[in-house]
Amino acid sequence: IIETRGLGRDYVVGAQVVHALEGLTVSIDRGEFLAIMGPSGSGKSTCMQLLGCLDTPTAGAYLFDGEDVSLLDRDALAETRNRKIGFVFQSFNLLPRASALGNVELPLMYGRRDRRTRKEMAERALEAVGLGARIHHTPAQLSGGQMQRVAIARALVNDPLLILADEPTGALDSATGQEILALFHRLNGRGITIILVTHDAEVARAARRVLRFRDGHLVGDERIAPV
Amino acid sequence: IIETRGLGRDYVVGAQVVHALEGLTVSIDRGEFLAIMGPSGSGKSTCMQLLGCLDTPTAGAYLFDGEDVSLLDRDALAETRNRKIGFVFQSFNLLPRASALGNVELPLMYGRRDRRTRKEMAERALEAVGLGARIHHTPAQLSGGQMQRVAIARALVNDPLLILADEPTGALDSATGQEILALFHRLNGRGITIILVTHDAEVARAARRVLRFRDGHLVGDERIAPV
Ligand SMILES: Nc1ncnc2c1ncn2[C@@H]1O[C@H](COP(=O)(O)OP(=O)(O)OP(=O)(O)O)[C@@H](O)[C@H]1O
Numbered sequence: 001i002i003e004t005r006g007l008g009r010d011y012v013v014g015a016q017v018v019h020a021l022e023g024l025t026v027s028i029d030r031g032e033f034l035a036i037m038g039p040s041g042s043g044k045s046t047c048m049q050l051l052g053c054l055d056t057p058t059a060g061a062y063l064f065d066g067e068d069v070s071l072l073d074r075d076a077l078a079e080t081r082n083r084k085i086g087f088v089f090q091s092f093n094l095l096p097r098a099s100a101l102g103n104v105e106l107p108l109m110y111g112r113r114d115r116r117t118r119k120e121m122a123e124r125a126l127e128a129v130g131l132g133a134r135i136h137h138t139p140a141q142l143s144g145g146q147m148q149r150v151a152i153a154r155a156l157v158n159d160p161l162l163i164l165a166d167e168p169t170g171a172l173d174s175a176t177g178q179e180i181l182a183l184f185h186r187l188n189g190r191g192i193t194i195i196l197v198t199h200d201a202e203v204a205r206a207a208r209r210v211l212r213f214r215d216g217h218l219v220g221d222e223r224i225a226p227v
Numbered sequence: 228i229i230e231t232r233g234l235g236r237d238y239v240v241g242a243q244v245v246h247a248l249e250g251l252t253v254s255i256d257r258g259e260f261l262a263i264m265g266p267s268g269s270g271k272s273t274c275m276q277l278l279g280c281l282d283t284p285t286a287g288a289y290l291f292d293g294e295d296v297s298l299l300d301r302d303a304l305a306e307t308r309n310r311k312i313g314f315v316f317q318s319f320n321l322l323p324r325a326s327a328l329g330n331v332e333l334p335l336m337y338g339r340r341d342r343r344t345r346k347e348m349a350e351r352a353l354e355a356v357g358l359g360a361r362i363h364h365t366p367a368q369l370s371g372g373q374m375q376r377v378a379i380a381r382a383l384v385n386d387p388l389l390i391l392a393d394e395p396t397g398a399l400d401s402a403t404g405q406e407i408l409a410l411f412h413r414l415n416g417r418g419i420t421i422i423l424v425t426h427d428a429e430v431a432r433a434a435r436r437v438l439r440f441r442d443g444h445l446v447g448d449e450r451i452a453p454v
């Protein structure tokens with residue numbers, strides 16, 4: 001489902017160039033469950049944003065679900081993102097003035113489902129992450145871990161092909177974190193490809209393959225027996 | 228340095244009342260190093276905001292550094308916060324249009340130091356958290372862990388009496404997280420009282436006392452031998 005060749009992203013800051021990601025060549029099949037690890041600033045989020053079609057590379061090629069992403073126009077790209085990819089951002093990126101329910105309904109607005117169906121799907125996603133009792137709270141009325149779980153619910157509500165989760169358990173206590181990993185496992189069991197960025201070795205053990213980054217480069221790619 | 232009696236905070240959401248914190252009675256001496264743990268939504272951040280004088284309780288009393296906080300007027304409260312407390316927010320709360328340097332200089336604007344001294348103090352704080360090479364980046368040009376470290380640098384730049392850090396290593400890989408804990412240890416060695424909220428048992432082991440929360444209540448208070 002994912003094929004990259006020499007994928008790279010430079011950022012220009014003033015007179016300097018930051019090589020956030022360089023020479024990423026990797027192949028990921030449908031239904032895989034991967035963890036991405038590496039030090040702070042090593043390029044993990046940059047990589048996730050490229051894979052999620054939220055950013056354009058400055059070098060290399062990216063084929064997603066068989067299509068060369070650089071050949072898609074803006075509308076086609078937006079549709080691909082909306083229908084096929086669920087993204088959990090490292091900083092959640094929730095709409096501050098919408099409730100948890102409103103935030104989770106957002107990806108469903110693209111499609112043709114009626115209002116009642118959208119509401120039911122969003123409620124079920126929120127219950128799946130343990131927030132059934134908080135659906136009308138706005139982000140300011142939620143704890144850090146609850147906001148993270150709203151972001152997770154939003155990423156899975158549209159039943160995407162691929163879920164990209166950038167540190168999805170970072171704000172969660174270990175028990176809640178385990179529940180979220182079990183949820184990702186169930187989704188993966190239904191065929192959804194899952195890529196998690198994590199700093200937590202425990203979380204990485206839920207995956208079947210670990211990619212390691214350092215200074216913008218992929219330095220390790222290992223199959224592991226999941227726990 | 229901290230004395231609370233029956234401290235509580237209710238939130239009203241629509242027709243419901245959320246008892247985010249209830250009946251907190253605790254005493255903390257100057258120079259202590261504590262960890263606060265508990266499930267997502269158990270009241271940890273609510274407690275930290277009350278201790279940091281960023282929010283007003285709906286019940287109970289809070290004496291900080293010998294003063295009844297409810298008797299301080301708005302200016303006195305703001306000055307106490309600025310001079311005596313350093314706060315690392317769970318969601319960082321950086322100014323998006325200021326650089327890392329500008330963000331860290333912010334607490335220093337209250338005092339009487341000149342521009343050059345402020346700049347030097349802010350640079351040293353950023354070097355202490357390993358961000359010497361990123362001082363001119365704005366938050367959008369920083370990784371998640373780098374933003375977290377800017378928030379940490381800002382909390383310590385003013386040499387406060389008390390540092391309240393809400394999950395300060397949540398976005399950091401374990402090596403960088405260890406460096407931050409070592410930094411908190413050095414600050415504690417200079418007499419600064421440190422309270423960290425964490426979900427990570429490894430991080431909690433750096434403290435000498437652990438407070439456990441559940442459903443808004445303090446359910447455990449244990450001295451531990453630090454590791
Ligand atoms: N402004 C608010 N209005 C209404 N409810 C709130 C508000 N802030 C927090 N809450 C609720 O109060 C409870 C405690 O929140 P708090 O942020 O203190 O939890 P926490 O222990 O820090 O959780 P986490 O580990 O997820 O960060 C939660 O159930 C949350 O939904």
Ligand SMILES: Nc1ncnc2c1ncn2[C@@H]1O[C@H](COP(=O)(O)OP(=O)(O)OP(=O)(O)O)[C@@H](O)[C@H]1O
Pocket residue numbers: 011012013018019020038039040041042043044045046047090361364367368369370371372373398399400
């Ligand atoms: N928009 C940007 N402009 C300039 N530099 C950037 C930008 N975004 C990221 N960077 C830099 O690129 C590098 C990689 O950032 P990235 O966010 O991918 O790291 P990360 O591995 O996700 O880190 P963390 O674990 O701290 O979240 C960092 O050194 C960062 O300072």
Ligand SMILES: [Mg+2]
Pocket residue numbers: 044045046090166370371372
């Ligand atoms: Mg990141």
Ligand SMILES: [Mg+2]
Pocket residue numbers: 143144145271272273317393
């Ligand atoms: Mg919190």
